[in-house]
Amino acid sequence: MARIAVVAGDGIGPEVVAQARKVLDAVLPGVQATEYDLGAARWHRTKEVLPDSVLTELAGHDAILLGAVGDPTVPPGVLERGLLLKLRFAFDQYVNLRPSRLWSGVAGPLGNVKPGEVDLVVVREGTEGLYAGAGGSLHRDTPAEVATEESLNTRHGVERVIRDAFARAARRERRKVTLVHKTNVLTHAGSLWARTFDAVAAEHPDVATEYQHVDAAAMFLVTQPQRYDVVVTDNLFGDILTDIAAAVTGGIGLAASGCINPEGAYPSMFEPVHGSAPDIAGQGIADPVAAVLSAALLLEQLGHSESAARVNAAVAAELASRVPGVPLRTEEVGDRLAAHAVS
């Protein structure tokens, strides 16, 4: 029986997570879910972000389903570093998986790209790089202030995520991996990534490879997103590129993500890419599709591929049937998805 920790979070988080759970319950009866009230609300109440005891409890679950945390009233970094990144690092979620598809029925912003043509997945490194928190400042608030941020990259960390990307590509139809970095400027980290990529590629003669600088990749994601299959890149580049990929496939309202510890030594975490959207919270109009697609990634990770496929099919049907301009109701979308997934 799958044991899921649920962090609904703030803003629209609880609204969309409720639909994701509805769908999960439908396709996998008997899921045990425990709720954790982490996020801005708890921080305001207790000034605690993630007590160690809660971290230990979370570790005992098979997976975490997260809605969205954050609120303009919380200082930048508090919940990001204290909760989201803390979990990614504590649970060694080194594969930050972000698929982007242009679904039928979704009007993307690109005039020359048709539904069905874009189906890519970004394998973003999740535990290293500029997210390591290795920065500091001196002479703060004086004219002499200097602030640093350090990108830390290890062969260990780079190799394992590149291996994951190749393994995923080998299971896909086009079998292609694109490495994105900035080897011409970030020569040390870039060289480590490129050499490791070449070494792993040599073990996969069946997988095609290419390299692109991050600025070029950002451009091609807009002009030719069809060209990508699996993209592997570092933590910060992945953060930026996945938002572009989401934008060209209909927006972050549809973008799912998984922070995955592939070995299962720790729970993996699944969350929509969108934030807590305080402007529309409480109105029942948030699109739960990204949360539901994140639940599908969760099912996949726990080995329930068939259930995951049924959720994806339900989403495909839902999106194909949407009429532009007709406002959606969060609950109704969840009901339809749950019903379709078991039909």
Add this chain to the structure above:
Amino acid sequence: MARIAVVAGDGIGPEVVAQARKVLDAVLPGVQATEYDLGAARWHRTKEVLPDSVLTELAGHDAILLGAVGDPTVPPGVLERGLLLKLRFAFDQYVNLRPSRLWSGVAGPLGNVKPGEVDLVVVREGTEGLYAGAGGSLHRDTPAEVATEESLNTRHGVERVIRDAFARAARRERRKVTLVHKTNVLTHAGSLWARTFDAVAAEHPDVATEYQHVDAAAMFLVTQPQRYDVVVTDNLFGDILTDIAAAVTGGIGLAASGCINPEGAYPSMFEPVHGSAPDIAGQGIADPVAAVLSAALLLEQLGHSESAARVNAAVAAELASRVPGVPLRTEEVGDRLAAHAVS
């Protein structure tokens, strides 16, 4: 009499620079141009990238016009670090200026954005951040390898580029500056940028301001590029965002840039954003518009605003008259632009 150093460079560099010079000569008769053969070809011949003597000579000019340098046969980083970045740093070109306009006649990739609606300029910091070259590696080529890249940010460097951005915004119609960073993860550098931005903003009550995380900005550049006026950001974020801005306004074939030392203590450098494009070099089919627009930025910087405006008008007329599908000839475009600019 303006003294210009010309670095035509590799691939299509010489072809497009020839047109930029044609236009410059037309609108500003008597420009003195000296050619410098830096780039991949020279490196192959001499294994030298930029001798100190040449650097000193370049320093004696009012501006540098650069085509494109690079070639797949040169190892990554050699020309980038040794020439382009060397010049930006040696000549303290801290304002890396990248305007993006969706010109009439240009079919951008975005279905819902019409010509005339996008007119933004990115003021990218040019002398700090992850471009400082402060990185290294240990235990190279072993399983224990670690590679670092450090982003260095000073109050001095951040403040001067933010001041430039506000000064530019104050001269524009919409008078708005967007700061882009990643304050929720890069908390030290992000805080320095945000505090400095707020301090400078307080001196400009007439300029509207906003802040966006880099991932959100990357997305909004695709979904709502119209919202931006002046964007100020760090060196690496600027590298990525300007390629997105170029992509949504018709591609890097039209994107100009200036690496500017606003005080004029050193020469500023003007170059198209595109590279040397070896695949189409020598065929006379490269679009010289980006190089010509870079020459217009050069004219502007040297105080010849009226000539700059005439070059921009010539480009506007050229682009408005283009018939989709009709191949262009580099020389003919240059001839038309030069003729129009003085008509």
